[in-house]
Amino acid sequence: MQSFIPRTKFPYDRVINWFPGHMAKGLRLISERLNTVDLVVEVRDARIPLSSINPNFEKVVGRKPRLIIYNKFDLACPDTKQPVMNAFAKHTPHTPVLFTSCVRDSHIRDILQYAATLADPIPHVNLMVVGMPNVGKSSLINSLRRVGVGKGKAAQTGAQPGVTRTVVGTVKVLEDPAIYLIDTPGVMVPYIADPIKSLKVAVTGGIRDHLADEQIMVDYILYELNRRQAYDYSSWYRLPDNQPTNDVNDLLTGVAHRIGAVVKGGELDMTMAAKFFLKQFRLGKLGRYTLDDVTPNALDDFFEQVKLYNGNTSLRNKSSLDLSRRQEKKRAKLAWRKEQQKKYQHGGKRLKPSEEEEEEK
Numbered sequence: 384m385q386s387f388i389p390r391t392k393f394p395y396d397r398v399i400n401w402f403p404g405h406m407a408k409g410l411r412l413i414s415e416r417l418n419t420v421d422l423v424v425e426v427r428d429a430r431i432p433l434s435s436i437n438p439n440f441e442k443v444v445g446r447k448p449r450l451i452i453y454n455k456f457d458l459a460c461p462d463t464k465q466p467v468m469n470a471f472a473k474h475t476p477h478t479p480v481l482f483t484s485c486v487r488d489s490h491i492r493d494i495l496q497y498a499a500t501l502a503d504p505i506p507h508v509n510l511m512v513v514g515m516p517n518v519g520k521s522s523l524i525n526s527l528r529r530v531g532v533g534k535g536k537a538a539q540t541g542a543q544p545g546v547t548r549t550v551v552g553t554v555k556v557l558e559d560p561a562i563y564l565i566d567t568p569g570v571m572v573p574y575i576a577d578p579i580k581s582l583k584v585a586v587t588g589g590i591r592d593h594l595a596d597e598q599i600m601v602d603y604i605l606y607e608l609n610r611r612q613a614y615d616y617s618s619w620y621r622l623p624d625n626q627p628t629n630d631v632n633d634l635l636t637g638v639a640h641r642i643g644a645v646v647k648g649g650e651l652d653m654t655m656a657a658k659f660f661l662k663q664f665r666l667g668k669l670g671r672y673t674l675d676d677v678t679p680n681a682l683d684d685f686f687e688q689v690k691l692y693n694g695n696t697s698l699r700n701k702s703s704l705d706l707s708r709r710q711e712k713k714r715a716k717l718a719w720r721k722e723q724q725k726k727y728q729h730g731g732k733r734l735k736p737s738e739e740e741e742e743e744k
């Protein structure tokens with residue numbers, strides 16, 4: 384072990400791009416539905432807090448009040464949260480950021496609580512969930528619905544990206560105040576210029592596996608594990624002398640033997656081994672890892688280069704006078720309904736106005 388020196392670089396120059404038609408259409412529909420939306424919930428992947436930012440959303444939804452959710456935090460390195468929160472507080476102080484995991488009800492309650500605070504000026508809160516593919520948008524909607532109104536799945540989810548193909552909704556996730564959600568298809572950046580960035584998105588499941596070579600993805604994970612001296616894989620997959628390796632073929636040979644991935648003639652099935660290893664990584668079985676550099680300097684550099692929208696779009700700052708006509712209409716309708724209920728109901732019995740007037744006398 385002492386003599387093992389991990390690779391310090393991962394040379395990779397192929398850009399993996401994926402932007403099928405349903406994404407272009409999805410982005411258009413998101414833009415069209417925006418005027419009925421009070422808050423955009425942009426979901427990102429906590430394992431790649433920078434690489435899962437889609438600059439397209441800045442253009443399309445940037446000027447709407449927005450809540451940023453870093454989901455799948457159960458799979459990311461726990462140390463990711465603080466530096467990322469600090470960087471956002473410094474560079475985009477008007478945009479709230481939460482780290483969540485769909486399986487943690489307390490995280491889900493935090494989102495509901497935040498959305499409920501908006502119900503002060505607005506009677507019905509309409510939320511639209513957007514984000515890159517496979518970050519957990521639909522899972523989040525199902526979790527919000529389960530925790531908020533105790534109801535079952537409303538949105539289809541899946542381990543591969545591209546499950547939600549069109550804009551779907553609205554789904555009620557809270558009764559009082561009334562909160563509704565719209566699900567949208569994951570939208571990829573049409574062209575990712577940085578090859579490593581595209582590889583990170585693929586490794587975390589944002590790009591269809593057949594477009595990114597599984598063995599290269601495993602090689603990249605191996606490189607990242609070694610960099611962190613996370614060498615447990617060498618004993619789990621019984622590598623020679625339990626020694627770590629820089630060679631993906633050594634790793635995949637160990638994995639193939641361990642899971643019995645053998646094809647006709649006794650040859651090892653390296654693709655099956657790569658798929659298995661990738662799945663283990665994505666399920667968090669190898670540990671919690673963040674693939675983007677989240678040191679304060681790297682975060683500052685990122686914010687210098689990429690200008691994220693930082694307008695004060697917070698709904699909390701809006702007085703009722705600032706509300707849109709649609710919201711004012713909703714508010715007036717609700718007030719009218721409440722008034723009618725008070726007027727016509729008495730002890731659960733519906734009274735005619737004249738009867739009630741009689742009583743009032």
Ligand SMILES: Nc1nc2c(ncn2[C@@H]2O[C@H](COP(=O)(O)OP(=O)(O)OP(=O)(O)O)[C@@H](O)[C@H]2O)c(=O)[nH]1
Pocket residue numbers: 454455456457458483484485486514515516517518519520521522523539540541542543544545546547548567568569570
């Ligand atoms: N570990 C973990 N897995 C999650 C979490 N949220 C979602 N997932 C899993 O991630 C995968 C993708 O979830 P979806 O909800 O379908 O993702 P999506 O963003 O709607 O994906 P598209 O509709 O394809 O854009 C599923 O296998 C979920 O079970 C989370 O917080 N933690």
Ligand SMILES: [Mg+2]
Pocket residue numbers: 520521522539540546547567568569
């Ligand atoms: Mg979905």
